[in-house]
Amino acid sequence: MKMLKLIVIFTLLFSCSSYEQFEQLVEESEMPAKTYKANFNQTWQAVLEIMQQYDISVKNQEAGTIKTRWINNTSQVNFSDAFGSKEMVKAAQFKLVINVIKGYRGKSEVSKVSIYRRQMIEKDFLQGWRVVRSDGILEKTILYRIDRILKREKMIKGIEEQKAREAEKELF
Numbered sequence: 001m002k003m004l005k006l007i008v009i010f011t012l013l014f015s016c017s018s019y020e021q022f023e024q025l026v027e028e029s030e031m032p033a034k035t036y037k038a039n040f041n042q043t044w045q046a047v048l049e050i051m052q053q054y055d056i057s058v059k060n061q062e063a064g065t066i067k068t069r070w071i072n073n074t075s076q077v078n079f080s081d082a083f084g085s086k087e088m089v090k091a092a093q094f095k096l097v098i099n100v101i102k103g104y105r106g107k108s109e110v111s112k113v114s115i116y117r118r119q120m121i122e123k124d125f126l127q128g129w130r131v132v133r134s135d136g137i138l139e140k141t142i143l144y145r146i147d148r149i150l151k152r153e154k155m156i157k158g159i160e161e162q163k164a165r166e167a168e169k170e171l172f
Contacts, residue, residue: 032139033114038150040064040102043111046149047100050142054096064100071095077121091122094134098142113146115139 036043044061051066058067070093077092097116104110117134 031114031116032136032143033112034143034147035103035105035110035112036147036150037105037108037110038154039109040100040111042150042153043113043146044100046146046153047098047113049149050145051098064102066096066098066100068096073119087123089121089123090125092120094119094138096138096142113143115142 038046044064047066048059051068055069055071056066057069058065060066072091072093074089074092078088095118097118099114099116101112101114102109103112117136117139119132119134120129121132122129
């Protein structure tokens with residue numbers, strides 16, 4: 001009985017501490033992603049429309065990958081933390097990696113977009129750069145904008161089809 005209690009206590013003590021070590025790894029691997037009811041080409045064009053404002057280093061449609069260069073966001077990081085308890089940072093930068101994947105749900109084609117943001121900050125010269133976890137706001141905003149573009153394009157296509165049917169009826 002004592003041996004069983006000792007094993008349970010030992011397991012509880014060391015299982016929690018090992019989870020804490022891998023907690024950050026698990027959280028980072030959960031990239032914001034969304035599946036859209038649109039084909040790959042439509043989704044790719046929507047992603048390109050959103051990414052026009054960023055400095056793109058890699059754009060590969062065959063692989064479905066877009067990567068940006070490092071983007072300085074020191075002022076945004078310092079502004080968001082201005083009223084918090086965190087210290088100001090000397091420099092901050094981030095890089096985006098966007099993947100667009102083609103898939104099928106039933107017989108209809110769908111596409112999935114996932115976004116990874118690597119955020120790095122430098123508090124002082126001696127500490128150097130370190131990776132910090134993203135808050136996910138930018139990633140979710142980009143996914144929302146892609147959704148709005150796809151809905152807009154679907155609505156425009158529906159209006160054009162309706163006008164074509166009305167024009168066809170007027171001819172006959």
